[in-house]
Amino acid sequence: MSYEQALTALADPTRRAVFERLRAGPQPVGELARHLPISRPAVSQHLKVLKDAGLVTDHAEGTRRIYHIDPHGLGALRRWLDQFWDTALDAFAAEAERTADNP
Amino acid sequence: MSYEQALTALADPTRRAVFERLRAGPQPVGELARHLPISRPAVSQHLKVLKDAGLVTDHAEGTRRIYHIDPHGLGALRRWLDQFWDTALDAFAAEAERTADNP
C-alpha cells in the first residue's frame, strides 16, 4: 500500500516479470509459473510480496487462485513519483536560472 | 537510464534517503553523509548507483563534488509507470464489466 513497499517489490527482476505478465489479464499461479524459469512455489512467494505491496489481488476459483493487478499499489507509487517529479523540475529550473545569473 | 535500473536503485531505503535529501537542492557528499547514519564512503557508493541509473548527476566544485537530481531517470520511470497504469486500468475495467455480465 505504501510506495516504499511497491518499490522494493518491483526491484527484483523475476518478480517484475511475474507482475508484468499480469498485464495480459488475470491468471492462475500455475499458468504464471509455466512461462517462467522458476518453480511454482517461488512464484507463490513473489505473489505474496506483490500482494502485501498492494500491487496484486487474488480470488479463489475452484482449486486455483486467480491473480490480477491491483491499482492501489500502482497509484501510491504514481503519486509519490509525480510529487517528486514536480519538485525535481522546480529545483532543476531554479538551478538553471541561478547558473545563468552567475556565468 | 532504464526504468529497471531506476527501480532497483530506489529500492534500498538508505539509498532512497540519499536521493530524497537531494530534493532540497544540490549538495556535496560530505553534507549528505553528515545527516545520514552511514559512513561517507557508503554514501559515495549509493551515489554511484543512483548516477548509473540516471537519477542524479554531479559536477566538480573545488575539491568537492556537488550532486543534484537528474530528471532523466525519473522520466524513464514515470513513462513506464504511466504506460503500465493505463493498461492496468483498462484490464481492470474490462474485468469489472466481464464480471458484471456473469453475475
Added chain:
DNA sequence: ACTTACCGTAAGTCATGTCTTACGAACAAG
C-alpha cells in the same frame, strides 16, 4: 471415499548487495 490437481508454507542452501576500514588521488591554502 479415493484419487488427482492446484496451491501455500516451512526449512535450508546459496548468491547478492550493503556496510565498514584502509588507502590513494585531486585540489586549495599556507
Added chain:
DNA sequence: CTTGTTCGTAAGACATGACTTACGGTAAGT
C-alpha cells in the same frame, strides 16, 4: 612544497533475500 580537505575505490565481513525440495491442505472428479 607541505599540509589539510574532500572524495572515490578496493577488500573483506556480514546481513538480506531469492530459490529449491518437502510437506500439508483444499476442492473437483470418479
